[in-house]
Amino acid sequence: MTGNLTLALLIGVLYGVGTYLLLQRTLTRVVIGLGLMSHGANLLLLAAGGSAGAVPFAGSTDGGAGAGTADPLPQAMVLTAIVITFGVTAFLLALAFRSWLLTGEDAVQDDVEDRRIAALEPEEHPHAARPEDEA
Amino acid sequence: MTRVLVPLPVVLPLLAAALNVLLVRRQSLQRVVSVLALGGVLATAVLLLREADRSGATVVQLGGWAAPAGISLVADRLSTLLLAVSSGVLLAVLLYAVGQGITDGRRTTPAVFHPCYLVLSAGIAMAFLTGDLFNLFVAFEVMLVASYVLITLDGNGPQVRAGMTYVVTSLVASVLFVTAVGLVYAATGTVNLADAAVRLQDVPEGVRLALGLTLLVVFGIKAAVFPLFSWLPDSYPTAPSPVTAVFAGLLTKVGVYAILRTQTLLFPGSPVLSRVLLVLAVLTMVVGILGALVQDDLKRLLSFTIVSHIGYMLLGLGLASTAGLAGAVLYTVHHIVVQTTLFLVAGLVERRSGTGSLRRSGGMQQVAPVLAVLYLLPALSLAGIPPLSGFVAKLPLLQAGLADGGALALTAVAAAVLTSLLTLYAVGLLWSEVFWGPVADVVPDADRTDSVVVGTARTPRLMLVAAAAAVVAGLAIPVLAGPLYALSERAAEDLVARDAYVSAVLGDGR
Numbered sequence: 001m002t003g004n005l006t007l008a009l010l011i012g013v014l015y016g017v018g019t020y021l022l023l024q025r026t027l028t029r030v031v032i033g034l035g036l037m038s039h040g041a042n043l044l045l046l047a048a049g050g051s052a053g054a055v056p057f058a059g060s061t062d063g064g065a066g067a068g069t070a071d072p073l074p075q076a077m078v079l080t081a082i083v084i085t086f087g088v089t090a091f092l093l094a095l096a097f098r099s100w101l102l103t104g105e106d107a108v109q110d111d112v113e114d115r116r117i118a119a120l121e122p123e124e125h126p127h128a129a130r131p132e133d134e135a
Numbered sequence: 136m137t138r139v140l141v142p143l144p145v146v147l148p149l150l151a152a153a154l155n156v157l158l159v160r161r162q163s164l165q166r167v168v169s170v171l172a173l174g175g176v177l178a179t180a181v182l183l184l185r186e187a188d189r190s191g192a193t194v195v196q197l198g199g200w201a202a203p204a205g206i207s208l209v210a211d212r213l214s215t216l217l218l219a220v221s222s223g224v225l226l227a228v229l230l231y232a233v234g235q236g237i238t239d240g241r242r243t244t245p246a247v248f249h250p251c252y253l254v255l256s257a258g259i260a261m262a263f264l265t266g267d268l269f270n271l272f273v274a275f276e277v278m279l280v281a282s283y284v285l286i287t288l289d290g291n292g293p294q295v296r297a298g299m300t301y302v303v304t305s306l307v308a309s310v311l312f313v314t315a316v317g318l319v320y321a322a323t324g325t326v327n328l329a330d331a332a333v334r335l336q337d338v339p340e341g342v343r344l345a346l347g348l349t350l351l352v353v354f355g356i357k358a359a360v361f362p363l364f365s366w367l368p369d370s371y372p373t374a375p376s377p378v379t380a381v382f383a384g385l386l387t388k389v390g391v392y393a394i395l396r397t398q399t400l401l402f403p404g405s406p407v408l409s410r411v412l413l414v415l416a417v418l419t420m421v422v423g424i425l426g427a428l429v430q431d432d433l434k435r436l437l438s439f440t441i442v443s444h445i446g447y448m449l450l451g452l453g454l455a456s457t458a459g460l461a462g463a464v465l466y467t468v469h470h471i472v473v474q475t476t477l478f479l480v481a482g483l484v485e486r487r488s489g490t491g492s493l494r495r496s497g498g499m500q501q502v503a504p505v506l507a508v509l510y511l512l513p514a515l516s517l518a519g520i521p522p523l524s525g526f527v528a529k530l531p532l533l534q535a536g537l538a539d540g541g542a543l544a545l546t547a548v549a550a551a552v553l554t555s556l557l558t559l560y561a562v563g564l565l566w567s568e569v570f571w572g573p574v575a576d577v578v579p580d581a582d583r584t585d586s587v588v589v590g591t592a593r594t595p596r597l598m599l600v601a602a603a604a605a606v607v608a609g610l611a612i613p614v615l616a617g618p619l620y621a622l623s624e625r626a627a628e629d630l631v632a633r634d635a636y637v638s639a640v641l642g643d644g645r
Contacts, residue, residue, distance in 0.1 A: 030303060
């Protein structure tokens, strides 16, 4: 199987940018980051099926992928993966919107544990957040 | 005959879910449809288990496409055993949820519980039955999408916050899963598990190890293995009790099952992976239970015990011996039942006291002695007190570890014993805070608009009966310990001798 350098680089960039966005605090960026990452994964799956340009599998009657036809299996799998990603991203957007409606800001909220530790009185916990950090 | 039965655990709940969407306004009919569908799944699973134990794996090639190209469903001992146990648990939790009234629609939310719950059970069944890596991904997604809806059922502040963590973490795991599928396909040219098992033998050692580790990370996130567990105690406790119960009992176990299946079938006898699994087992057990000790919330405490006890199953898998695997299988069965029961009882306790906070509750054994009994039995079982199911399940694991005799295995055994003691401490802490002490005032329901009613002395009989049935099921495990362990051992032998699985799927059975 010959590799395609452009495709490989593109997949790498998509994963990289996706990971970077995923680590942000803004929910919209997280959603976009996940979208980019899953595009990277889908491309990877497609690239696993061999190089582009071969004739499609449709219409061949020998019952199997003969020499020279494109491998239909990764294409079918990528289609499934894309549809799943689409549906889940829609749900995630709805959830982010709901979060924005409830809290009024487009940000990942603090962990329950973190808030509990921050709420401890200073004498109880010497490393607790100082009052000016609360703002 | 059994060939017809194999797809039923997936098809029945999906059809019933579709029917339930149409019946959104007829909630009493929804209940009947759900109970009938899950009852049907339970009956099918028991039949399949009997058949698999008697005459080996039943394989169905979906759509008549032969194995490497099409999707195979494989009903062998391990998958049907777990399927039977989970469908029983699903049915009990469904009855509990109906009793609690969270399945009914309200002004703000339509009655979507039943369809989502059924889709969830279809996803779980598909994950157990599938013999195809990509179909396993689809099964995970079916299960997860339903769980996203269930975990944010009320759509209030805490649930949306927790749901966000849960959904994003699961999505990252899914992206990694697609990546792993792509890599496996690139390396072997197949996603059929049996076919991949054969072809991976020709793949260079380094590539095989990389694939094994990638899959371990993917399923490790789902199974809440250290250090990938932090999403679990943060997201599970905010959902209504029955939802948390079924997640706690089943979703992480599907991850464990996937680890069991892929590691034994695709990457057998890799010393590196075994060592990694043992180290992870030790860390998961110890870190998880230490987390549980400092919690103030009932359901958060129990969530940490889930994480901790996943370590036991990894321990059995990491030992890579038949005895270890048999112990892991038996432990999975025990943990599905007992952990679910504990969350169901936690829901009953919260309903009675009005709060999940340990500090604000007390004296429950005077107010509700029945709840105290219902809590104590599974709690002691979780800690592994003889003769309850936890003891029966831990014994073969520890014996297998001692039989292994390596330094790492012995460390893991020591960690397992320590974790058992700390678990006893954690559930004892919960007992002394909630059930002993002076009777605390009932905390009034903070949010009257959501589906969960708390702070009331009136407990619907159906909730109590469902929780009691789960407790009794947990008590039945030690009674049936002999045959159950023998069955686990046969399932473990199947896992070690891969040829039977491979030839059942790829052979010219059709």
